[in-house]
Amino acid sequence: QSALTQPASVSGSPGQSLTISCTGISSDVGGYNYVSWYQQHPGEAPKLMIYDGTNRPSGVSYRFSGSKSGSTASLTISGLQAEDEADYFCSSHTRSNTWVFGGGTRLTVL
């Protein structure tokens, strides 16, 4: 199975909003609502930010939101802050009853 497609990098200034896309196919992102997003700072383990496409775990800032349209999921970060600078990975359940990650997006706060 191929990795989900994410932009390699995105950047924005503090206070801005930006969106990271995650494109799959009908047998993964397009076929299930089990899309999750993870944030990873250098040298740390990933942290769950969004699950089921749109839900935030307890403790995750309201500035993070998720959505999905067809086979593309999106993570939107509003009111960008310096601490948001990190790598972001999407993940989806697949028809084969496995999971697949996206290639990852490096977010830079200018």
Next chain:
Amino acid sequence: EVQLVQSGAEVKKPGESLKISCHVSGYNFAIYWIGWVRQMPGKGLEWMGIIYPADSDTTYSPSFQGQVTISADKSISTAYLQWSSLKASDTAIYFCARQNIGNAFDIWGQGTMVTVSS
């Protein structure tokens, strides 16, 4: 407090075997799936496989099927990832993680660095 604590860094030679561990505390180990994720140096996350400790039901990514073995010991709340013959390309950080809400990985171990070099 829910914790997944992984075994320490390993340095091995090609062809050697290895078993790394992920010890769980703070919840009922048996009834949550535990997964393993690979991160090669400077690269992204790769889903390797997952195990249900209650009955050791296991699913592997096609990319890792036959390359590694995932197991669990309920009596000591520990999951394992093992190789029978390591290759240099197995050099990576390996994370264990609990699958919970929305079938997402909500709690992660700190990672185990595995270096395979002659």
